[in-house]
Amino acid sequence: MAAPTVQMIDGEGAFHEEEVKQFVASTGVAESRSNYQVVAIMGPQSSGKSTLMNHLFGTHFVEMDALAGRMQTTRGVWLAKSPKISDITTLVMDLEGSDGRERGEDDTNFERQAALFALAVADVLLVNIWCHDIGREQGSGKPLMKTIFQVNLKLFAPEPNRRRTVLLFVIRDKSKTPLAKLAETLGEDVQRMWDAISKPPQYVGSRIEDFFDIQYAALPHYEEKYDDFIADSIVLRRRFSPPEEGEEPGDSLVRRHPDQLPAGALSLSTANIWSVIRSQKDLNLPAHKIMVANVRCEDIKNDQLAAFTGDQAWAALVEEARAGIIRDFGARAAGLRESCIDGYDQEAAYFHAAVRDAKRAELEEGLAEALAGPFEEQAALLTEREMAEFDRSFRLGMSEGRGGGFTACASECQADALGRFDAGLRDALVRGAPALDGASARANLVRRAGEYVEKAKHGRVKEAVTVADKRLTALLTPTAIDLLQDCPPGLWPKLHAALASAAAAAESTLTQALEGIELSAAERQAASKKLQAAGQAKLASLLQEAALTRVSRMRDAFNTSFTLDENKTPRTWMPRDNIDVLARAARRAAANTLAALCVARGADYAGGDAVERAVLTMAAPDISGGDGGEGEGEGGGAGGFDISSASEWPGSLPRDAVLVSPAEARSAWREFMAASTLAVQQAKITQQANLAAGRRAPPVWALAAILLLGWNEFVAVIWNPVYLIFGFLTFMFGWMLYSELDVDARMQQGWVTGILGIWSNLGDALRTVSERAVQTGVALVGEGRELLHDHAGGAAPQPRAFGEPQRELRQAAADGAHKPHRSAAGLVRRKEMGVEMAGVGAATASSGAKEE
8 A cells, every 4th residue: 555645845835734634643643642753855856865765665755757857856845654664653754856947046945944844853864965976065955954054053043962863864876985985075074064154152162963963874876776776775774763672772763852742743843843934034943842832822822912902891991091090990900911811821731831931921021012001091191180280289389379489389299299190000000010110100200390390490580580680670771871871970980880789689689589499509690690691781782872872972961061051051152151161161071971982891991091081182182172173183092092093992802892983983073073063153153143132222213213203202201300200210120121031032042932931030030120129229319318418417418439339239230140040141231220220310319409
């Protein structure tokens, strides 16, 4: 009866697991348990592998028909049971030959995979090699053997001397060369291959004998010495039988392994080995028993994970975890997890312990990954809840002014938030899943709370600096504006003193605003520096504004000195005013203003003195030149500095200290001189006009009109002494009032302005003129009485000197000059009127005496 044959792996690499399982069951292989061996053969295509296996083991693998040509006859891997070896079940695998033209040079992957498969499964691996290829580098698949040696160490990670696969080199078409010589040459080639391969670190220095039991056999030519070939095949077949009990192993190739898998697991074992070889590139393959445990435990693990994730209770828990915080999340999740672990333990109880435990650990990792999502959602919800509560309690504490200030309130709120988070996290922890400890979520809460507090602290510090800056600005700005408006002597010390005073007050405000906020020394110093910088920037802004309006400020300084008197009232430019002297003083004040605004002088910088001297030197010719035209002074200040041609100020001035460059100073002074020259000229014109107005007589036509129209009244007054005296007194009173109000000067300011000025001073002028008239009248009456008394006594009258009443009137006029809003022209007129009144009084008294 022909031995049954089954194709384990087809030419496309598909493993026929069901066919192998049926083969194992139908041939009685399963009943052999561990009393079986697997023999495989590898070698080049058309080298007689199938023929050799058929003659050795009585199998019926398809052989090549030499008459039909040399071609591929075996595709994939075939399996058969040897009917000629009865004392041990022998399974024979026939592999597709290597280096076949059907697959070509590029498709060698299947060859390597089939060779690895044979090496992993077979207890004895026959290497079919032609005698004439021994000694050749590329002969009989040596490169393939070198590759499988290397990949075997990498993938299978075998233990040295634990399970040594028998490598039986079958030398075909033996020549006259003795087998020992052939074996020696072949052994040297194999050793060189072993030494040349790249080994993992743990196998460096190992020998090929630690993993393979190398044996040799030789067979004559199959066609030329057929009978000898059959006889030697029978002899070789005996080596695949175990020795009798108590006998030495001898040449027997049968090896017993304590970890041999049961024959019933052959289909699963081989299928898994082939699957791993086909799909994995870098895997530590254990022995057959561990491989089966790996596959089965992996399946159990995946089934349990799938059952866990598909459980309706788990799905409901996931949905609830997304919706909100679950108080018993940890307990419910732990129950589902333990149920899954118990199911795995029950199904994997009979597999290799190390593999079972490793897969159990993987299952626990998988469960932890599945639990991680909902757990992290719960931790995130807890974090958000506590951050919201932290924000609310912190704001409430700060608004209520909770004791201890900002830092104490923040620390208390942080501690409360962490305490509540830890309590909620304990309910979410899953028993048996230590990786899900919520440490990252807690760290995230601590980080976010810290960032919140830090941001709030920066906001409070910024707010405090802003408040202090506002106070500094409120204190500094008015003082600085006033100083820069007037530019008094010692401007810069006064400015720095004002800045220092404002900065000290602002620093006190800052200290009060920062009370309760725990700041490092660097942070506190940074806040103070920011405040100081704000003060410096504000002062610099005011200085820049003053420098940009320098010409206007020079005009203001000039006008204040030139157009206002010592009482700060406008000058009317009477003849007594020395305009040239006043102009020089006013231009000197304007030059001082320009000199003070050229450079910003710090507390530690004295270079501004040279700048001021240079500016004053430039202005000196125009100041001393009276009302001369425009011009710039020649020469320089201290150290021979010539501002007329300089582009920079003397000394090492910082760039930001220069407010006005020399060129800008020259331009400003020229512009000012043009305006001041015009003002001086206008003042002189006004003075000449006032002088002419005081001397101007009424027009002739006016006098003629008065004479013609008032002739009757004039005659009546002339012929009536009472009218004459009353009219004269009324004229003198009106003239004195006219002079007191300085009508000419006021009307030159405009009709509206003049009338308003006259009206506002009319009361004071009436009072003053009345008092003076009364005093004059009293003096005249006294003079008359003295004349009458002297006349009655017969004594000749002694007329008083003209200067005495004149001095009295001058004194009275001087007293009136100290009253406000009275011009020098009015005083002159009052003096003249006083003299006239005194003369008239004396004449009247004299005529009165004669009549008596």
